[in-house]
Amino acid sequence: MTYIGQPVKRVDGYDKVTGKAKYAAEFNVPDLLYGYVVSAGITKGTIRRIDTGAALSLSGVVQVFTHENRPHTAWFDMNYKDLDAPPGSPFRPLHDDQIKYSGQPVALVVANTFELARYAASLIEVTYDEETFETDLEAHLHETREPASGLASLLKPPPPKPRGNADEALAAAPVSIKARHVHGAQHHNPMEMFATTVDYGKEDKDGTPFLTIYDKTQGALNSQSYVKSVFNLPASHVRVISPYVGGGFGSGLRPQYQLFLAVMAAKALKRSVRVTLTRQQMFTFGHRPNTVQEVELGASADGTLTALKHSAKAATSQFEDYTEVVVNWSGMLYDVPDTTLAYELKPLDIYTPLDMRAPGGVTGDHAIETAMDALAYELGMDPVELRLKNYSEKNWTEDDKPYSSKELRACFQQGADRFGWSTRNPEPRSTKRGNVLVGWGMATGIWDANRLLARAEAVLTVNGKLRVSSATADIGTGTYTIMTQIAAETMGMPIDDVIFKLGDSDMPWAPFQGGSLTASTVGSAVKQVCEDLSKKLFKLASKPSSSPFYDARWDDVVFADGHMRLKSDLSVAMSLRDIVALNGGRAVSETSTSMPNPLKSGKYSKHVHSAAFVEVEVDEDLGTVTVTRAVTAVAGGTILNPRTARSQIIGGMVWGISHALQEDSKMDHRLGRFMNHNLAEYHVPVNADIHDLDVIFVEEHDDIVNPLGAKGLGEIGIVGMPAAVANAIFHATGKRIYDLPITIDRVLY
Known part of the structure; x- marks a missing residue:
């Protein structure tokens, strides 16, 4: 039975829409x-x-x-x-x-x-x-310092040491650009x-x-x-x-x-x-922090990057050093011989910021990808061509490790083809539709494809039903569904006979759901425990001398259609329910631990990639921006469920549009308080703001990241969108707006 890769409907959907959840x-x-x-x-x-x-x-x-x-x-x-x-x-x-x-x-x-x-x-x-008190980051940029080190550095590594001499390379570069980006605070809501x-x-x-x-x-x-x-x-x-x-x-x-x-x-x-x-108190703990970035790029006349400088200064509280990986992404995307990356903090009288979808990634990607777009215009090159010119096959920020897989070229090609990028007139302000300016923009996205240790339990009951559990969470990503699919396929059982449980500290250990880790981490544990349970069932079935599997070896059998069968003769079979009966009327259970093999996976840099293409309409008189259509092409390894995966990317794209055009937690620095602490004044998109969104999953095989070959998709959908929107606005208007969100006043003045 094949369930992995199928668009199975959410198994928890009924409970949610009926109020049972x-x-x-x-x-x-x-x-x-x-x-x-x-x-x-x-x-x-x-x-x-x-x-x-x-x-x-x-x-x-x-x-x-x-x-x-x-x-x-x-x-x-x-x-x-x-x-x-x-x-x-x-x-x-x-x-x-x-x-x-x-x-x-x-x-x-x-x-x-x-x-x-x-x-x-x-x-x-x-x-x-x-x-x-002090709450204004921009007023204190001269007082920033490096973050304190700690265990958080394992998942949030600091910038690598500089290599070469970026200042000299910039001075010698035939073409260069410099930009400053200001990102306001945002709240999760x-x-x-x-x-x-x-x-x-x-x-x-x-x-x-x-x-x-x-x-x-x-x-x-x-x-x-x-x-x-x-x-x-x-x-x-x-x-x-x-x-x-x-x-x-x-x-x-x-x-x-x-x-x-x-x-x-x-x-x-x-x-x-x-x-x-x-709702007002939801604004009193954690937020995406204010961040100010500077990016400088130098290139030769043919578009080869020769110098890269990317610095970020962010706000944190007076009592904790919250950090994000902001500038490292530039080094991962572009292998430039003379590079300096820097990240510093300014403690302020605020609550500690908190991870918010694609923390640091969506912030840093916006800066480097708008800078790359600006450089493309300076060079007179197509933005896609410039990125292909500087395509990296290894990650120098991780000791030049090769990528476990990287189908970003296919993302560029398939995304551009679907979007119609080849018909683009590169001249800013060259396209109008009625009384509005039309612009096209694109950007690259990148995010981690990590995996951690997790445990799972599988129980095959006397009535032939499978219960699998792990103390993970489902924050709307489809975890219930994909774990059920993995278990059903691994055990060769009808999916209706499988139940996956989560969200209980009495269940086997799993990390919290975040960082696009769950599919890789918990999915591997579910696959492992089901394989181990299958082996236990095989031992039960092959033990009696009267069993048709008495002389069989593990490699001789296959689990399918709720039965264990001989590969050489599929008609020789025992139902899983009959095998459980051999256990004295008791359920058969197994608990397993799954963790990455550092000797194998540690040799590679593991990431998910994307290419985002966006069309905007800009009303010059009103300053309004509408994202009329967008395409995101994603290289995410094995897609466990196209339905839930597409939902994740679409959700990220919507938030990317929101990030680019609307979301901004406004603080009155005279009071030190976020003033728009409600959903009436903290602006997020409504249905009328969102139009034609399309998702492409390019084929990507990766046997390094985990046994499933799957990469997390929770963050990658948002990462490239703000830069793509900003670049499209420049193409429409000829005005480069570096700060986010790009509100009406910034378009008009």
């Missing part, structure tokens, strides 16, 4: 209390006084927690780091009277109803001693707001409770690790469940403060507690 704030827990967070009204300073009297006087208000009465959490006070924490000291809610950023939680009201808790929160009066429901269970003989926690998270095990360490609880007493996530985009990689507050209140009150954040 439950999210963190929807689990019914008896005797539940509700918590509401009070947010700080200043950006920096000290709490002088918190008056909770009016709130506590209300009937039904159970408690108001502040820094003055927060229960002691010894391990938390020792600065525990979650699994995605950058170097530094993690933020600790209600830890003391210090205000470190605007919107910081300063109190938690717990009441019998959500409405009462919200009303009581409005009665709390907080008096502050304010201090001078998934539809499901952050919430935690803590079910306070029975207590053991020592009085330690068993907690079942329904959390909005991209990693149930990360939330479990955080809770057990912060509150000094045994792992056996903390179970985190998160079967469905209403969007994450990176915002759920780290435990957010509602998790701590809900567990704290539940333990203190010995009651079940739910804490849900408001």
Whole structure:
């Protein structure tokens, strides 16, 4: 049975469209209390006084927690780091009277109803001693420094050391360009707001409770690790469940403060507690950071790159050094003999930024790919031709390792053909459609194709059904579906007889879902455990002397159609249900670990590539920009499910358009606060903004990245789009706009 590569419909789709799927704030827990967070009204300073009297006087208000009465959490006070924490000291809610950023939680009201808790929160009066704060990155670019090192460097490597002399090469280059890019902050804003429901269970003989926690998270095990360490609880007493996530985009990689507050209140009150954040409070933790970049390119007259300089300066908090891989991508895409890449941080009075879809990649790619477009015009070359001229076969930022596979040339060719790029008039402002200018632009995309360790369990029940599980997540990417496909095909079973479970810390270990890791990492574990289970079934079937497989070897059999069969005579078969019956009426189970082989995969640089082509219409009078059509060609190895894969790329393309034209978290630096903290003023595309989007998956074989040959697709769809949109706007108008988002005012003035 072949399921891998087929457009199987989402196995979780029915539950989602019928409302059967439950999210963190929807689990019914008896005797539940509700918590509401009070947010700080200043950006920096000290709490002088918190008056909770009016709130506590209300009937039904159970408690108001502040820094003055927060229960002691010894391990938390020792600065525990979650699994995605950058170097530094993690933020600790209600830890003391210090205000470190605007919107910081300063109190938690717990009441019998959500409405009462919200009303009581409005009665709390907080008096502050304010201090001078700094939130403006551009005003402090002269004060940046290199980031602190730490474990995060393993997945977020710093820029490589310079090679050659880029300044001398630039001075000698016949053609050169220089550009400065400013990227504003952005917030994730998934539809499901952050919430935690803590079910306070029975207590053991020592009085330690068993907690079942329904959390909005991209990693149930990360939330479990955080809770057990912060509150000094045994792992056996903390179970985190998160079967469905209403969007994450990176915002759920780290435990957010509602998790701590809900567990704290539940333990203190010995009651079940739910804490849900408001949309405004979703702007008080984590965001894509403000970043300022400078790119300089030098080239010979034939378009060969001779010099590359790419620097980035980004904002972080005062208490953690959040970093992104921003400039390294330039070195991966273009093998230039004289290159200098640099990345620095400026700590500001803000919350620590947080990974947001294609963190650093979409930022850095925009800078280098708009610079390449500008260089193409300076040279009088086609932008695709310039990229092919400087096509790299190895990654010098990783010790000149060859790519495990790279079908980027095919992306350029197939994307250009589908788009009609060859008919393009290269002259800016050369094409009009009615009263609007029409422009075409393109850009390259690149992202990591990493794989980590993961475990999975497979259980074949006595009725012949297969249950496979791993403590991963599905934030809308189709994980439920592709894991079911992998298991069904590996076991040779009808897909309707296979169930995949995830999102439970009691399940086998898996990393959080992020970085386009899950298909490669967990998919390999699912394949491995099903192969191991098949071998166990073979041993059962070949053990009896009466079995037709008594003298068979493992290589002699094949699993298909719910049976184990002899390859030499497929009519000789036993159903999987009959094989399980040989186990004394008990299910047959297996748990396996899958991890990359560094001796094999470590010799290669592993990435997914894309080429994005975009058409825009620009109204010169109104300054409006419309992306009328776009094509993205992706080299992503084996495509496990074309339906869900296309959905991932389309979603990334939509966000790339949003990134280029609309999204911008506006901060008033006089207040140090994001002002458009709602979905009315934080602009994202609606259906009317999105038109003809097309996706091409080019054929790519890769037996290095993982046993499936699949590369993650979550990020690559967004990476090249902002640059392609910006380049198309230049082609339409003749005006090069380097800053994002490209809003009406930037088009007009």
